[in-house]
Every structure is written in structure tokens, then in C-alpha cells.
Amino acid sequence: MKNTKILATAAVVAIAAGCAHMGGSDDAAATRAKALAMMKASFKEHGQAKLDRLDQDELQKACSEAHGQPLDKDLAERLEKAQLATVKYPADGKLMGDWKAGERLAQTGVGMQYSDDPKAPTGGNCYACHQLTKAELSFGTIGPSLYNFGKVRGFTAEMQKYAYGKVYNPDAFSACSSMPRFGLHGILTEKQMQDVVALLMDPESPVNK
Amino acid sequence: MNRTKPAALGIAVAAALAAFGVLAQKPDDHLSKSTTVQEIEKYRAALGDGNPAELWEARGEDLWKQKRGPRNASLEQCDLGLGPGVVKGAYTVLPRYFADSDKVEDLESRLVTCMVNLQGFTPEQAKKDPFGGPGKKVPMDALVAYITSSSRGMKMNVAGNHPKEQEAYNLGKEIFFFRGGPHDFGCVTCHGSDNHRIRLQDLPNLTKTADAQRAYTSWPAYRVSQGEVRSFQWRLNDCFRQQRFPELEFVSPASIALTMYLAKNSNGGTFDAPSIKR
Numbered sequence: 001m002k003n004t005k006i007l008a009t010a011a012v013v014a015i016a017a018g019c020a021h022m023g024g025s026d027d028a029a030a031t032r033a034k035a036l037a038m039m040k041a042s043f044k045e046h047g048q049a050k051l052d053r054l055d056q057d058e059l060q061k062a063c064s065e066a067h068g069q070p071l072d073k074d075l076a077e078r079l080e081k082a083q084l085a086t087v088k089y090p091a092d093g094k095l096m097g098d099w100k101a102g103e104r105l106a107q108t109g110v111g112m113q114y115s116d117d118p119k120a121p122t123g124g125n126c127y128a129c130h131q132l133t134k135a136e137l138s139f140g141t142i143g144p145s146l147y148n149f150g151k152v153r154g155f156t157a158e159m160q161k162y163a164y165g166k167v168y169n170p171d172a173f174s175a176c177s178s179m180p181r182f183g184l185h186g187i188l189t190e191k192q193m194q195d196v197v198a199l200l201m202d203p204e205s206p207v208n209k
Numbered sequence: 210m211n212r213t214k215p216a217a218l219g220i221a222v223a224a225a226l227a228a229f230g231v232l233a234q235k236p237d238d239h240l241s242k243s244t245t246v247q248e249i250e251k252y253r254a255a256l257g258d259g260n261p262a263e264l265w266e267a268r269g270e271d272l273w274k275q276k277r278g279p280r281n282a283s284l285e286q287c288d289l290g291l292g293p294g295v296v297k298g299a300y301t302v303l304p305r306y307f308a309d310s311d312k313v314e315d316l317e318s319r320l321v322t323c324m325v326n327l328q329g330f331t332p333e334q335a336k337k338d339p340f341g342g343p344g345k346k347v348p349m350d351a352l353v354a355y356i357t358s359s360s361r362g363m364k365m366n367v368a369g370n371h372p373k374e375q376e377a378y379n380l381g382k383e384i385f386f387f388r389g390g391p392h393d394f395g396c397v398t399c400h401g402s403d404n405h406r407i408r409l410q411d412l413p414n415l416t417k418t419a420d421a422q423r424a425y426t427s428w429p430a431y432r433v434s435q436g437e438v439r440s441f442q443w444r445l446n447d448c449f450r451q452q453r454f455p456e457l458e459f460v461s462p463a464s465i466a467l468t469m470y471l472a473k474n475s476n477g478g479t480f481d482a483p484s485i486k487r
Contacts, residue, residue, distance in 0.1 A: 031379055031380065031383055032383055034380060034383075035380045035383035035384055035387065035463075035466075036387075038380055038384075038462050038463050038466065039384060039387065039463045041461070041462060041463075042457060042458055042461030042462050042463030042464060043449070043454060043455040043456060043457055043458065043461075043463070044455060044456050044458055045455050045456075046455055046456035049390075049453065049454060049455040049456065050455060051455055053389060053390040053391065053453065053454055053455055054389055054390075054454070054455070055389070056387075056388070056389050059393075060388045060389050060393055063388050063393070064383075064386050064387050064388045064389075064395065065386075066386075067382075067386045067397075068386060068397050068401040068416065112391050112392070112453045113450050113451060113453055114450060114455065114456060115450060127408065128407050128408055129407065137409075138408045138409050139408065140405070140406045140407045140408050140410075141404070141405050141406045142398075142399065142402075142405045142406075142407065142412075171393075178398050180391070180392040180393055180394070181393060185391045185392070185393075186391075187391060187392070
């Protein structure tokens with residue numbers, strides 16, 4: 001009798017503890033759901049920017065929930081694997097384009113804002129976040145310096161492939177990267193990504209001078 | 210406003226830009242990077258010499274006292290959070306919960322509420338022209354400039370204790386960390402880490418007290434590149450445009466919740482706006 005009572009008490013305590021724990025995550029999930037509903041009621045479609053831009057995929061959801069903190073290692077690995085599977089390399093295997101065109105893409109950030117013409121070509125805006133060449137001093141620091149990218153890493157086919165994949169989907173290599181998934185989301189075309197790879201990897205590119 | 214000020218400002222800007230020109234001939238490395246930052250500081254200091262926002266502040270004070278709208282009433286009895294008609298210091302306690310509207314309101318939404326309740330405008334009329342543009346000066350910008358300028362030198366002191374204020378803060382925090390759209394951007398992308406720049410523009414880490422204080426207390430601002438005083442509602446609207454999101458609606462619940470998160474994070478900072486920015 002006494003034993004069953006203790007067991008019963010223990011069970012109640014365990015259930016209560018479980019509920020309290022679940023209550024915490026339920027609260028967080030409820031707050032997230034409420035925030036999303038609030039956003040959907042607070043934004044309006046404008047030009048090419050429709051309300052479906054507020055619909056998150058698995059990666060965006062996980063990165064938002066992390067509140068800027070590093071992801072759990074297993075989750076990060078699972079997401080990176082899923083993102084890597086999205087990378088489509090050029091069918092003809094050609095990864096390098098024209099570094100001069102790449103430099104122009106690196107300079108312009110136009111595209112996909114509701115104030116942009118959806119028919120105009122978009123840019124990569126690399127300089128907003130990265131140092132790339134010696135000549136351009138107006139560069140941002142959200143991403144690492146890419147000056148001497150190819151020179152330091154070697155002008156190899158493997159490195160070209162890495163650079164292409166990184167531009168196509170940076171989250172394949174580092175989940176919750178600040179960098180857009182230029183290929184997956186169709187921000188840049190295949191040809192444009194080849195030009196960006198050339199900017200990074202062509203020995204003649206000012207990036208490697 | 211002294212008539213020589215715009216001219217002096219022009220010269221100062223030209224001097225600062227010339228400084229950039231000199232810089233552009235230097236090779237960049239880690240040493241000259243700090244020089245870049247120093248030159249940007251000089252440019253900002255030069256901008257501070259004269260602020261055309263004074264014109265908006267004066268116009269806003271007139272508008273506050275002027276009888277307008279279907280009821281031909283002024284805004285002088287508007288309660289901005291410190292009691293009817295109290296303008297001084299009001300911006301430092303906003304956003305806050307208001308019992309009459311049963312909502313958390315920031316300055317702009319509170320002005321809309323007062324324009325409706327006191328002056329008899331419809332909500333649509335009161336919200337119709339939220340931001341000025343080329344050849345279009347709007348009352349909202351001027352009122353915001355006047356009221357915020359009346360908190361200059363005072364410390365930010367957003368309470369956030371009412372359950373609805375707490376809820377707005379928590380929802381604003383979620384919105385801050387929300388990443389989406391074709392670029393996966395969120396507020397956190399640019400404002401979640403220390404010492405980052407976009408191009409040459411310093412980015413405050415709005416999750417840290419010191420940066421949040423410095424940034425929040427510098428809005429609204431006269432933007433030299435646009436020739437307009439820009440309100441905090443405008444700042445948020447334009448951030449989301451650059452994030453490739455749809456358009457954030459003026460005084461929408463999300464805009465107020467996000468303002469609550471950012472304003473409360475700046476508590477203790479000394480308010481110093483309208484400021485002047487590039």
C-alpha cells in the first residue's frame with residue numbers, strides 16, 4: 001500500500017514535470033504561430049513580393065527558431081545534407097564563366113525587391129558582405145574576405161565545384177548561413193553563377209591579383 | 210533655421226566625400242580598414258553640423274496646435290502616454306498600452322488614434338500619407354519630428370509590464386528572428402552580430418543593449434540622400450523591402466510589436482533625434 005502510494009506520487013510528479021517541460025515548448029510554438037499570423041495580417045502584396053514570401057521552408061523555420069544561436073549539431077547536419085541534395089551543377093560540367101561579368105554581378109544588388117522591375121536582370125551583391133578585390137574599398141564584413149580566394153585555396157577543379165555549390169546553396173555547407181541560396185531560389189542564373197565562380201577562381205581575376 | 214546652414218552642410222559633405230576620394234587610392238588591408246572607419250566617423254560628424262529636420266519640427270509643432278479635420282480640433286489634448294497634451298518625454302515611454310484603444314501603440318499609431326478620436330478623421334484618412342516623398346510633405350513626418358524632438362536628451366524608459374506590452378515584446382522578438390523570402394533574410398541577418406558592415410555602413414547589433422541604445426535613439430532621421438525626415442515606421446518599412454519581403458503596412462500590429470522589442474532593448478539610452486544620416 002505504502003509502496004503503491006510512493007509510486008503513484010512519483011508518477012504524478014513525473015507527469016507534472018513532463019507537462020511543465022512540454023508547456024514551455026508549447027508556449028514557444030504558440031508565440032511563433034501568433035507572430036506568423038500577426039505578420040500575415042501586417043504585410044501586403046506589393047509588385048512581385050507576394051504574401052507567400054512569408055511561408056517558410058524547413059531550413060528557414062529551424063534557423064528562425066534558433067534565435068541566432070548555433071543549431072543543435074544533429075539538426076545542422078541533417079539540414080546541410082538536405083540542402084546539398086538541392087544543388088544542381090551545370091549539365092555540361094562547365095563551372096567557370098567570365099570574371100568580368102562576375103565582377104559586375106558582385107557590384108549590383110538589384111533584384112527581387114518589390115520596388116525592382118521583375119523583368120530586369122538581378123545582381124549578386126557580393127560586395128555588400130564580402131571583400132573581393134584590392135580595388136574595391138566599399139565592401140561589407142558580414143561574410144569573410146574572399147580576396148585571393150583561388151590563390152589561397154588552389155586553382156583546382158574541386159575548388160571550382162565547391163565555389164559553385166556554395167553560391168548555389170551556402171546552407172549545404174553551413175546551415176543558417178547569412179548568405180542567400182542564389183541557385184536554389186533562382187536569384188542568379190546558371191550563367192551568372194559561372195561568372196561569379198570565375199571571379200573567385202580565375203587566376204586572371206582581380207580577386208586573385 | 211539659419212540660412213547659411215544648408216550651404217555649410219554642403220561644404221562639409223563635399224569635404225567628407227573628398228576624404229573618401231583620397232582613401233580610394235590607398236590599398237586596403239587590415240590597417241587601413243580602421244582608417245576607413247575613422248573617415249566614416251568624420252563624415253558623420255560633419256553631417257551633424259546642421260540638421261534640416263528643424264524645418265519638420267517647426268512645421269510639426271504648428272500642426273499639433275492647428276485646428277484640423279471634420280471636428281476642427283487640434284491635437285493638443287492627445288494623450289501620448291504621459292497624459293493629455295504632454296509632449297515632452299512622451300517618446301521615451303513608447304510604445305505602450307493605451308486603455309482607450311485597448312492596444313499597444315507606437316507614436317505613429319497613437320497619432321492616428323488621436324487624429325480619429327479628436328479631429329474626426331477616418332482611420333483611412335489618418336493613415337493615407339504615412340511617408341513624404343519628392344514634392345510631397347506629409348503631416349505625419351512633421352508631427353513625428355516635433356514630438357520626438359521634445360524627448361531629446363531624455364533617457365528611453367519603455368515600461369513593458371502590461372500583459373499586452375509583454376506579448377508585443379515577445380512577438381516583436383519572434384519577428385526580429387524570422388527569416389524568409391527568396392533571400393532567407395531576417396532582421397537578424399544584418400542586426401544580430403557585432404561589428405558588421407554592409408558596404409561601408411556600420412550595422413548595429415540590435416540584440417545587444419549598447420548598440421540597440423545607439424541605434425534606436427538616432428531615429429527619426431533626416432536622410433541627406435533623400436531630403437526627407439524618416440520616421441521609425443519608415444525605417445522598418447524600408448528594411449523589409451530590402452529583405453525582399455512584401456510591404457509592411459503602416460502602423461500594422463507587426464510593425465508595433467517589432468518597435469516594442471527594439472525600443473525596450475534601448476532602455477537607458479539617451480534619446481538624440483531627429484538625427485541626420487547619409
